[in-house]
Amino acid sequence: MGKGEAMRDRTAAAIVDSAAAIMAEQGDAASMNRIAGAAGVSRATLYRYFPSREALLHAMATTSVEELAARIADANLEGIPVDQAVARLARGFIAVGNRYAALTRGGYERTGDHPDADALLTEPVRALFRRGIADGTLRAGLAPEVLTSLFSGLIRAALDMTAGGRVGVEEASAAVVTVFLDGTRA
Incomplete structure (x- = not known):
């Protein structure tokens, strides 16, 4: 370069x-x-x-996908217990997502820029939830897709709280983990 x-x-x-x-x-x-x-x-x-503003939003979205994918890859989700992996995901998503809260608040959807976004971001979360269901950590009656949607909703709420300055990243992450795990434990 x-x-x-x-x-x-x-x-x-x-x-x-x-x-x-x-x-x-x-x-x-x-x-x-x-x-x-x-x-x-x-x-x-x-x-x-x-x-254009749209081009800038696309660049922000691409950067956030890349940063989140790196956090997920570095989290070693397969090598740790499910509850610890959920905590790592929450901290990582909120820390990175806090910088890109405008994208989540505005409902900005990534289009074809990152066709592998689902494989990079959502599938590792679903896999973690499938593992949690299989090992008895999480309720068997909730599908991994449902758990992913619920977790995502909690992350969005935490991002709103951190963007508004009501709580910090660690406090928001702890709240997400507590609410999610207490509500989904087997």
Whole structure:
């Protein structure tokens, strides 16, 4: 990677990070001017990197998928007990997702940018829940898909709480784990 390419990557990352922070705080009211200023670039520079708000949202979504996938891969979900794996997932999702709360609040759906998003993000969670059902940690009467939806709902609620400043990442994560596991234990 050349020096110019590395600089371009750093600038794009700074813009995405700034957009995530500003949009988590202000939601749809966040202006491109404010995002550019927070990133330390001009509005013209922001538009050279991301020609539209939609392009910026796609970049934020791609970055969040990649960060979440890395967290899931690093969590070693198969090598630890189900309750510990759920706790790692909750912390990871909330820590990363907190930066991208604007995407979850706005219901922004990733389109074809990451066709493997389900395999990277959702399938490891379903697999964990299947394992929990098989080993008796989780209720057999709840399908892994149902558990995944319930867990996702709790994560979204935790993201809303952390974005609003009512609680921190650790407190929100602990609440998700407690509510989820207490409600789904066998």
